[in-house]
Amino acid sequence: xxxxxxIAWPTLVDYWAGDLNDAETAVVDExxxxxxxxxxxSARVAAVAQALRSAIQSVVLRSTVERMRAxxxxxxxxxxxxxxxxEVEFSAExxxxxxxxxxxxxxxxxRVDLRVTAESTGALVAAVEDVxxxxxxGALFIACQRHYADLPHDTVMSVSIHPAGxxxxxxxxxxxxxxxxxxx
Amino acid sequence: xxxxxxxxxxxxxxxxxDAPAAEAELCRRFAPRIRLYxxxxxxxxxxxxxxxxxxxxxxxxAARTGRIADPxxxxxxxxxxxxxxxxxxxxxxxxxxGDAALAAIAAPDELLERIDAPALWRCxxxxxxxxxxxxxxxxxxxxxxxxxxxxxxxxxVNVRVLRHRSIAALRRCLDAPKEVDA
Numbered sequence: 001x002x003x004x005x006x007i008a009w010p011t012l013v014d015y016w017a018g019d020l021n022d023a024e025t026a027v028v029d030e031x032x033x034x035x036x037x038x039x040x041x042s043a044r045v046a047a048v049a050q051a052l053r054s055a056i057q058s059v060v061l062r063s064t065v066e067r068m069r070a071x072x073x074x075x076x077x078x079x080x081x082x083x084x085x086x087e088v089e090f091s092a093e094x095x096x097x098x099x100x101x102x103x104x105x106x107x108x109x110x111r112v113d114l115r116v117t118a119e120s121t122g123a124l125v126a127a128v129e130d131v132x133x134x135x136x137x138g139a140l141f142i143a144c145q146r147h148y149a150d151l152p153h154d155t156v157m158s159v160s161i162h163p164a165g166x167x168x169x170x171x172x173x174x175x176x177x178x179x180x181x182x183x184x
Numbered sequence: 185x186x187x188x189x190x191x192x193x194x195x196x197x198x199x200x201x202d203a204p205a206a207e208a209e210l211c212r213r214f215a216p217r218i219r220l221y222x223x224x225x226x227x228x229x230x231x232x233x234x235x236x237x238x239x240x241x242x243x244x245x246a247a248r249t250g251r252i253a254d255p256x257x258x259x260x261x262x263x264x265x266x267x268x269x270x271x272x273x274x275x276x277x278x279x280x281x282g283d284a285a286l287a288a289i290a291a292p293d294e295l296l297e298r299i300d301a302p303a304l305w306r307c308x309x310x311x312x313x314x315x316x317x318x319x320x321x322x323x324x325x326x327x328x329x330x331x332x333x334x335x336x337x338x339x340x341v342n343v344r345v346l347r348h349r350s351i352a353a354l355r356r357c358l359d360a361p362k363e364v365d366a
Binding site: 010013030 | 213214221224259263267298299300301305306324326328329345348352355
């Protein structure tokens, strides 16, 4: 049987994003319970939504690291100071590497950006604006995941700290860290 | 041709020879719908699996004793029961006691496609920066469209359009056969 009045894809995406109001959500719920075709379409959106929900962002807060650790994720944490250039190995027993980019004064930061380039070629690997940070932490936490292995391994991580208030017009403070990854 | 839902409900109520098969078929049809409802409204895979068990159990008990008033609209019975059980689960933080047979039907892996992190990552890289931010803010940070619009200085309508196009692009990418390394 084919649904005569299928729920539109944008509506299903809004539904899974929680962006429909209660009445609209109830209409979708009711349709889905009576319609196998739309249930199948909804499941296709749901699978992507669930995968995105459980995805680990590339920059996380310490609280996220602690939560993952409490859940049993095998994490290896490496500390770096500004200007460091060091090799790290993504060893077989680790599920996740956390690069702690320390030595940062974040107390007056309004926004912090991260730019990652390849040391050997200068190619841009990633540019993340407005990364999550704790002003009292003095560090950013980079969640290096095993599937990053297909990116350049010789990474230069440049942190730009944009101050708030009177210093807002001043150029951002920067710090760089060179992390050479080995994926055995 | 598949038997209509109502026919299955009536076969269960009549406790005919084909009642066990009718029960299994009704559970097979509705388990994915209840599970999706649970995922959407309880936001937790374990609790969604619990919801499937609890609602199917209620369905079978009601069908066996002829308590489904309108077998032609068994979907409404399922939705109403799902709403009530989910509400109770939210209020009490309860987990169901469990039932082995129903647990097999509610097993998460069989009901929802699993997308692994490398596959998602591969497809996310094909999106542009703004599209990536919109989908991550929507689903990873649970931000509403209005909130994302303010953050990115675009309209909420734009956020929604970007989001549904991005999810469609991710879907196409995930469905495409993987390139095989030479």
